[in-house]
Each structure stands twice: as C-alpha cells, then as structure tokens.
Amino acid sequence: RFMLAPPDLDFAPPFVVGLKEISSLDEGMVGGKAFNLARLKNRLGLPVPPGFVVPTTACNYFLECNDLRGEIDRRLAGLDPAAPGALERVSDEIVIAVRNARVPTDIEEAIAGSLSMLVDNGNGASRFAVRSSAVAEDGDISFAGQYRTMLNVAPADLARAWQEVVAGKYSPRALFYRISYGLLDAEIPMAVLVLPMIDAVASGVVTTVDLENDDDSVLVIHSLWGLGELLVGGESAADAISCSKDEPPAVIRRRVAAKSVRMVAGPPGRGQLAEVAAADRHRISLDDHQALALAGLCRRAEDFWGRPLDIEWCLDRQGRMLLLQARPLALAADRRDRGEGRAEEPEISGPVLLAGGERAAPGIGSGRVFLIPPGSGPDAVPAGAVLVCRDTPPALVMIMDRLEAVVADRGSVAGHFASVAREFGVPVLVNTGEATSRLAHGQLVTVDVDHLKVHEEASVPRPAGTKGKPARFADSPYLRKLKYIIDFISPLALVDPQSPSFVPESCRSLHDLIRFTHEKAMSEMFSIGDRRSTGRGSRRLVSDLPLTVHILDVGGGLLESAGPGPEISVDDIRSRPFRALWQGLAHPDIDWAGHGHFDWKTFDTVAIAGGVAPRESAALATYAVVSEDYFNLNMRFGYHFAVVD
Structure with missing residues (x-):
C-alpha cells in the first residue's frame, strides 16, 4: 500500500x-x-x-x-x-x-x-x-x-x-x-x-567524454554563435573543440561547422534567427584560451559529480564564461560492452549509399527509409522505420518506439534528441549534410552509425533490436517499485499441505496466504458433510482415470439413480458441462499411463510438468462443484490448481 x-x-x-x-x-x-x-x-x-x-x-x-x-x-x-x-x-x-x-x-x-x-x-x-x-x-x-x-x-x-x-x-x-x-x-x-536572459556571444554544450570516439580522457566543447537553442534543438551543427584532461589541458582537435544563422533574443517567450556575418560563418566560435578556461570549469564539475556530465554554457558580452545547466551525460547502453569482450559486429555487405556525419547514438539499425511528407507530422512514421530527416527536434521522442534508426542532414551529438536516443538505444547519425537527398523513401537500408555509413539492403531488413524502451528502464522507479512489491506477493513457501509447517504462521507472502486459504477452504468444503453425516457431503468419483475426484452436488448435478452411497460413477452425473469436460479427459488419445504421479515428498527437486496427485490421496484430490448446467473444477497438477468454471 x-x-x-x-x-x-x-x-x-x-x-x-x-x-x-x-x-x-x-x-x-x-x-x-x-x-x-x-x-x-x-x-x-x-x-x-x-x-x-x-x-x-x-x-x-x-x-x-x-x-x-x-x-x-x-x-x-x-x-x-x-x-x-x-x-x-x-x-x-x-x-x-x-x-x-x-x-x-x-x-x-x-x-x-x-x-x-x-x-x-x-x-x-x-x-x-x-x-x-x-x-x-x-x-x-x-x-x-x-x-x-x-x-x-x-x-x-x-x-x-x-x-x-x-x-x-x-x-x-x-x-x-x-x-x-x-x-x-x-x-x-x-x-x-x-x-536573467544572457546576451550570449557564443553558447553550447560540453560533454566531458568524447562520445564519437568513446574516449574518457577527452572532453568536447560544442559551440556556436548566439544562444544554444539551435544546437540542443537539433537544428544546427556546431563547432567541436576537443580538449585533453591532462594537466595542463590542451586543445587537441578542432572541427569548424558552417554557421549561417544564430539565435538571439526575440519576441517574448522565444528567440529569433539572425544571419551570421560572412566573416564569422567559418570562423571557430571559441578561441583556445576561452576553450581551455571552459574545459577547466567542466573538469571541476565532473570531478565533483564523479561521473561524465553534459554541461550547458554561454559566453556573455563582457567575456564571462557562465554555466547554465549540468546533468549526468546519457551514455549509450552498449558503451560498457565496447572494446574487450564486445560481441562480434554483424557483416554488412550492401553497397554504401551514404558515408560521413557524426555518431550521435551508436548502433546498427535496419528498415525502410521514411521521409515525413510535407504537411504530415511524426505520427505518420510507421513502426520499424529508418527515419531520414533534416533536423532532429526533441518532439521526435514521441515516436522513438517505432524507430530502428535515424539519419539527419543536420543536428549535433550534444542535442537533446541525441541524448534521449542514447537512453532508448536507437542509433542516430547526424550532420550528414545530404541524407534527405541521397536516401529514397521506401528504400531498404542498414544504418551503421559506428562506421558512419548507410548501406543498401537487398532483401528484408535484419531483425530489429531491443529498441523502443529506455535502456535504463530495467532500473526505473517503476520497476524498482514493482520489484519491492513482488517480493511480498510472489514467493511461495507453503507447497506441501501435509507438512507440519503448513500453518498460518508460515505464511510469508500473498502467494502463501492464497495457497493456504485455498487449500483449507477446499478441504473444509468437501469434508464438512462427511463429518456431520448429513448425506449431503462430497461423493468420490470412481473411474478408470488416475485421479481422485470429489463431487459436491449443489442441485441437479447428479441423477436420482446415484443413490446415497459415498461413491458414484460418471454415469451417475447429470451435469452437462462436467460430462463434456470428462469426455475430453477420458479421450482414448490421452495417455494417462505416461504421466508419472507427482512425488510430493521430493517435489522441490522434481519438475512439476505433468505431475498428477496420487489417486489414493484425499488431501491432494481434485474437487468439483456441480449442478445440472454448471460446474466448478479445481484440478491438481503438481502443487498448482487448474481451475475450470
């Protein structure tokens, strides 16, 4: 509760x-x-x-x-x-x-x-x-x-x-x-x-590991002019400045993106686009001194958290570097499997249709290319698709469970959609520049993000992976809660009704309580008449099947010719549903002789499949409540009941 x-x-x-x-x-x-x-x-x-x-x-x-x-x-x-x-x-x-x-x-x-x-x-x-x-x-x-x-x-x-x-x-x-x-x-x-709204010269995201190269010794600064919304929204590529984590740190790589537009403060509630000056479009948005200063700040934050981080930042007009957000960096689910012990990669032999881009979320996915038609939304994307698009806005998360892979003209490794895709285990290749013009709608492809390639598939797509649920779902609050609850529900200790420990004090779970009360209720119901000698108790069914069945007639279930004795035969039963079931149980094609009786004394070491309680064991019998047009059967198989109503 x-x-x-x-x-x-x-x-x-x-x-x-x-x-x-x-x-x-x-x-x-x-x-x-x-x-x-x-x-x-x-x-x-x-x-x-x-x-x-x-x-x-x-x-x-x-x-x-x-x-x-x-x-x-x-x-x-x-x-x-x-x-x-x-x-x-x-x-x-x-x-x-x-x-x-x-x-x-x-x-x-x-x-x-x-x-x-x-x-x-x-x-x-x-x-x-x-x-x-x-x-x-x-x-x-x-x-x-x-x-x-x-x-x-x-x-x-x-x-x-x-x-x-x-x-x-x-x-x-x-x-x-x-x-x-x-x-x-x-x-x-x-x-x-x-x-406060910062009038930013440049903004971006720092990932304190190099996601594209799986390198924990390097952090990467993703940077563009103006506000960072174009980067995190998957609408623009960004400069990438890789810095070592050595002391002192050093800039080891620079990749300059074409930056034709920037976002600036616009109408209330949102930003607006402005053109980037021609001289700045292919100029890196942070110099080495600024990049190293930012790297130092982010190293301190990573050391404090003790794990990789995703940090949003901006550079204001006064030259101050400001941190705007920090969160644990979403790493791909299979990242821990890379390197030694990693499963062998599947061979992809189809011709290469597209090469290049950036690895936003690793993996391999196959399916038919889907280009969202003009005027349609993400809802049009079918299950099992390889989505090919210009941008990767966060709204695409709504169809994440339908996607085998995503290939985008623009976008960034540090974008919001890329972060969520890594959580969900969906491969994403961004900043290809020409995916929407090179890949045809309906074409069968395999996207190999790790090698930055899209291959043509000659036949049906290779089997889908385990996409569509967050990779961390197994440790989600929901499943942790269910695990806690199931420990009070599922375990079964009371399995042998003839054991001295089959008592209320031994109940340790809801399963035990149900097992105990069901066992005692059935035994009580079918024995009460015998103890009182009223003649209205259960009657034992005599048949050729290796079953002990006790019948309790609640009105019209037995023929008048059955008489008052403690035993009856199938011919004494009027109940139509019971006779219909028995006709199936007694069918000549069923080999009852091939089912060994269940050994209750050693039940915990024997598989219960096919186990039937010994016919001489009244305590382990099958019980049926019958009337002319109704019956309820509790039939034992091992220490489980099969219930037919």
Missing part, C-alpha cells in the same frame, strides 16, 4: 527560493535542474548566473487551488500512448485546463518580490529565461528537451511564463517520455527556474 500510494503533496510556502539558498536537502522542492545549478554555484563556486526557483510547492498549490489534480488524474488514467492521436488529445485537454486556470495571488506576489530583489542587487536584468526544473529532471533520467523553456520574458510576464512551463509538463512528448520510464505524474512535480 505504501509503495503504490502517491506521494504526499506539500502546498506550503515558500513559493520562491533563491539559488544561493538551496541546500543539499532541497532537491525534491527545487527539482533537478535548479538543484544541480545550485551545487555548481554554492558548493564549487563556479560562475553561474543569479536566479531563483518557483518550487514544487507552488505547482502543487496552483493545481489544488484550481481543483485540477482530479481532472488531470482522470484524463491521464484513460490515456493509451499507443493509440493514434491519444497523446495529442489528452495533452491538449490538460494543457488548456492549466493555461485557463488562475495563478494564486500568493505565487504572483512571491515572484514579483523576488524579481525586485534580483534587479536591486545590481544584476540589471530586464529580460529572463524561465526554464523547467521538475523532480527527476536532469538526473539519471534526463527529460532532455521534453519540457518547455520560455526565453526573453519581461518582468510583468513572469507569472504567466511560469504557468506556461507548468503546462508544458503535459506536452505530448513529455507525457510519452514520462510514461516510457514508468513514472507517475504526481512523482515528478514541476519546479521552475528563473535566470
């Missing part, structure tokens, strides 16, 4: 918490993103913008004040994610309800008051970024790109932007991702992080 019960919800203030005030005990209140950012700022002293969090208590209070929790639960309870259009329909219903709800005055005043303090402290921000920071986000389960971010928000619009981010918790892709991990809605309440 306690494992399955939803968590207690806290509605109490405070409704705003400053980043500087977050302690090591506050993760459940401020969510993963804000908690990680506070660790960078407060524990390590790394450069992080000032900011505050509207905690999960505010979200709970908002839903409670508007009586939304029951409505949300009701709509989610009827959601079948596999049904066409179901995610979009349920999402629309919930998002509209959240958007139309009233933000309590307490929350509005708390946000406005905190904003005033932030500006008064000399930070001078006039626009803000409002970002999700749900519980479980940016942890082992990343939720990368699944929630809403509002950019360039004016002070007067902050409460409304907070409400939009809360509503974004119920977007179709966020619902699909959460359900794929078996998380309950109430387990991951939404906190919201508010940071």
Whole structure:
C-alpha cells in the first residue's frame, strides 16, 4: 500500500527560493535542474548566473487551488500512448485546463518580490529565461528537451511564463517520455527556474567524454554563435573543440561547422534567427584560451559529480564564461560492452549509399527509409522505420518506439534528441549534410552509425533490436517499485499441505496466504458433510482415470439413480458441462499411463510438468462443484490448481 500510494503533496510556502539558498536537502522542492545549478554555484563556486526557483510547492498549490489534480488524474488514467492521436488529445485537454486556470495571488506576489530583489542587487536584468526544473529532471533520467523553456520574458510576464512551463509538463512528448520510464505524474512535480536572459556571444554544450570516439580522457566543447537553442534543438551543427584532461589541458582537435544563422533574443517567450556575418560563418566560435578556461570549469564539475556530465554554457558580452545547466551525460547502453569482450559486429555487405556525419547514438539499425511528407507530422512514421530527416527536434521522442534508426542532414551529438536516443538505444547519425537527398523513401537500408555509413539492403531488413524502451528502464522507479512489491506477493513457501509447517504462521507472502486459504477452504468444503453425516457431503468419483475426484452436488448435478452411497460413477452425473469436460479427459488419445504421479515428498527437486496427485490421496484430490448446467473444477497438477468454471 505504501509503495503504490502517491506521494504526499506539500502546498506550503515558500513559493520562491533563491539559488544561493538551496541546500543539499532541497532537491525534491527545487527539482533537478535548479538543484544541480545550485551545487555548481554554492558548493564549487563556479560562475553561474543569479536566479531563483518557483518550487514544487507552488505547482502543487496552483493545481489544488484550481481543483485540477482530479481532472488531470482522470484524463491521464484513460490515456493509451499507443493509440493514434491519444497523446495529442489528452495533452491538449490538460494543457488548456492549466493555461485557463488562475495563478494564486500568493505565487504572483512571491515572484514579483523576488524579481525586485534580483534587479536591486545590481544584476540589471530586464529580460529572463524561465526554464523547467521538475523532480527527476536532469538526473539519471534526463527529460532532455521534453519540457518547455520560455526565453526573453519581461518582468510583468513572469507569472504567466511560469504557468506556461507548468503546462508544458503535459506536452505530448513529455507525457510519452514520462510514461516510457514508468513514472507517475504526481512523482515528478514541476519546479521552475528563473535566470536573467544572457546576451550570449557564443553558447553550447560540453560533454566531458568524447562520445564519437568513446574516449574518457577527452572532453568536447560544442559551440556556436548566439544562444544554444539551435544546437540542443537539433537544428544546427556546431563547432567541436576537443580538449585533453591532462594537466595542463590542451586543445587537441578542432572541427569548424558552417554557421549561417544564430539565435538571439526575440519576441517574448522565444528567440529569433539572425544571419551570421560572412566573416564569422567559418570562423571557430571559441578561441583556445576561452576553450581551455571552459574545459577547466567542466573538469571541476565532473570531478565533483564523479561521473561524465553534459554541461550547458554561454559566453556573455563582457567575456564571462557562465554555466547554465549540468546533468549526468546519457551514455549509450552498449558503451560498457565496447572494446574487450564486445560481441562480434554483424557483416554488412550492401553497397554504401551514404558515408560521413557524426555518431550521435551508436548502433546498427535496419528498415525502410521514411521521409515525413510535407504537411504530415511524426505520427505518420510507421513502426520499424529508418527515419531520414533534416533536423532532429526533441518532439521526435514521441515516436522513438517505432524507430530502428535515424539519419539527419543536420543536428549535433550534444542535442537533446541525441541524448534521449542514447537512453532508448536507437542509433542516430547526424550532420550528414545530404541524407534527405541521397536516401529514397521506401528504400531498404542498414544504418551503421559506428562506421558512419548507410548501406543498401537487398532483401528484408535484419531483425530489429531491443529498441523502443529506455535502456535504463530495467532500473526505473517503476520497476524498482514493482520489484519491492513482488517480493511480498510472489514467493511461495507453503507447497506441501501435509507438512507440519503448513500453518498460518508460515505464511510469508500473498502467494502463501492464497495457497493456504485455498487449500483449507477446499478441504473444509468437501469434508464438512462427511463429518456431520448429513448425506449431503462430497461423493468420490470412481473411474478408470488416475485421479481422485470429489463431487459436491449443489442441485441437479447428479441423477436420482446415484443413490446415497459415498461413491458414484460418471454415469451417475447429470451435469452437462462436467460430462463434456470428462469426455475430453477420458479421450482414448490421452495417455494417462505416461504421466508419472507427482512425488510430493521430493517435489522441490522434481519438475512439476505433468505431475498428477496420487489417486489414493484425499488431501491432494481434485474437487468439483456441480449442478445440472454448471460446474466448478479445481484440478491438481503438481502443487498448482487448474481451475475450470
């Protein structure tokens, strides 16, 4: 009961918490993103913008004040994610309800008051970024790109932007991702992080291992001009600067991407595209000095976490390097198998249709190429497809369980979709430049991401792998909860009803309780008449089959000619369903002689298949309740019952 019960919800203030005030005990209140950012700022002293969090208590209070929790639960309870259009329909219903709800005055005043303090402290921000920071986000389960971010928000619009981010918790892709991990809605309440909007010269993501080359001794800085949304959204390639982790560190590789557009602060709530100056399009967006400074910051963070990280950063107009986000880096499920002991790779002999690109998520996938037609959405993609597309937006997560592989013209190893694809075990090849023009719709292909090649397949696709569920699902909160519960349900210790230990005190699981009560109830029901000598007790069926069957007639199940004796024959039974079953059991093609009787004394060392209780054992007999047109049979096979009703 306690494992399955939803968590207690806290509605109490405070409704705003400053980043500087977050302690090591506050993760459940401020969510993963804000908690990680506070660790960078407060524990390590790394450069992080000032900011505050509207905690999960505010979200709970908002839903409670508007009586939304029951409505949300009701709509989610009827959601079948596999049904066409179901995610979009349920999402629309919930998002509209959240958007139309009233933000309590307490929350509005708390946000406005905190904003005033932030500006008064000399930070001078006039626009803000409002970002999700749900519980479980940016942890082992990343939720990368699944929630809403509002950019360039004016002070007067902050409460409304907070409400939009809360509503974004119920977007179709966020619902699909959460359900794929078996998380309950109430387990991951939404906190919201508010940071000043940075006028960034360059932005990007650092992966503290080299994902393309499986090299833990190298970190890679992915960088482009302006804001980083084009990179994480899979819409643009980025410069890649590889730095060694030696002391002192050194830049060991540079790869410059063509950067024709950049994102800058735009209309309230979002960014807008601007052209990159011609002189900067093929110029690297960070120099070596800046890259090494950033690498040093990220090394400190990785050492503190003790694991590889995915870190978002930006360089502002004053030349300050700022860290905006940190989370555990999503590594491919098969990464630990690479190198020594790795399974032999399958031979791919078909002609190469496409070569090059970047390995965003490793592996091999085969299927028919699917190019989403103009005017259609991801829902058009069939199961088993190799999706070929220009970009890799996070919304494609909704069809992750249908994909064998993804090949994209653009995109980045550090993008949100690439991160989630590694979690789900779907191979992804990005930044090929020409996939949509070289690969034909319906063409059979095999995508070998590890070797950056797409091969033509001559026949049916090779068998699908174990894609479509997150690789970490086996250790998800859902399965951990089920494992805990099943230990109280499934184990069976009471297997021998003739053992002295077959007593209530020996019950250690629900299975034991059911086994004990069923055994005793059946024995009691069929012996009570014999003990009272009323003549209405069970009658033993005499037949040629090696079964002990006790019959209890509850009205019209026996012929009048059966008489009052303790034994009856099949000819004495009127019950039509019983006679029909017995006709099958007694069929001449069934070889009862070939079934050895089950040895109950050594049952734990003998397979139970085919075991039938000895016919002389009344305690281990088969029981049938009969009437003229009804019967219920509890037939023993080994220490299991086969029940026919």
